[in-house]
Amino acid sequence: MSDAPDDDGPDLDLDLDAIARASADAMWAEDRASIGLGIKLIDVGSGYALLSMEVTEAMTNGHGTAHGGFIFALADSAFAFACNSHGDKAVAQHCTITYLRPGRLGDQLVASAHEVAREGRSGIYDINVSVGDETVAEFRGHSRTVGGRWV
Structure with a gap:
């Protein structure tokens, strides 16, 4: 008996990533908020999403730094793509954010979302927003899933 993987069986990771991509495509087609903010969907997989957004002048506050609401919006969009990546329609039921340093005009913010846990209709996701190696x-x-499927 061999410990080698069965080459004839389906590649479940590939199937899960295909579901994530199809779900993301369906969501993106209707996501006016993310598109309007110039957010870019870089990558998506099962329980994972990577998005980016450039801080524009219209996104700066009275301190001359990125308004926290725009940073939150980017993180929330990454969260949305990650938690909907399994094909089931899901929405946010609770979110928190901790700002560690300001975003600045011209910064390319990157939001990386990863699934921490998923059980029944509930899931928990962590999203890091960064500029290069610095966490913002x-x-x-x-x-919470709400019924219905993307694909």
Whole structure:
């Protein structure tokens, strides 16, 4: 008996990533908020999403730094793509964010979302928003499926 993987069986990771991509494509087609903010969907997989957004002048506050609401919006969009990546329609039920340093005009913010846990209709996701190697904010989102499927 061999410990080698069965080459004739389906590649479950590939199937899960295909579901994530199809779900993301369906969501993106209707996501006016993310598109309007110039957010870019870089990558998506099962329980994972990577998005980016450039801080524009219209996104700066009275301190001349990125308004926290725009940083939150980027993190929330990454959360949305990650928690909907399994094909089931899901929404946020609770989110928190901690800002660690300001975003600045011209910064390319990157939000990386990872599934922490998923059980029944609930899920927990951590999202790191960064510029290069520097963390701007940490976001935690709790999701809830609401019925229906993307694909």
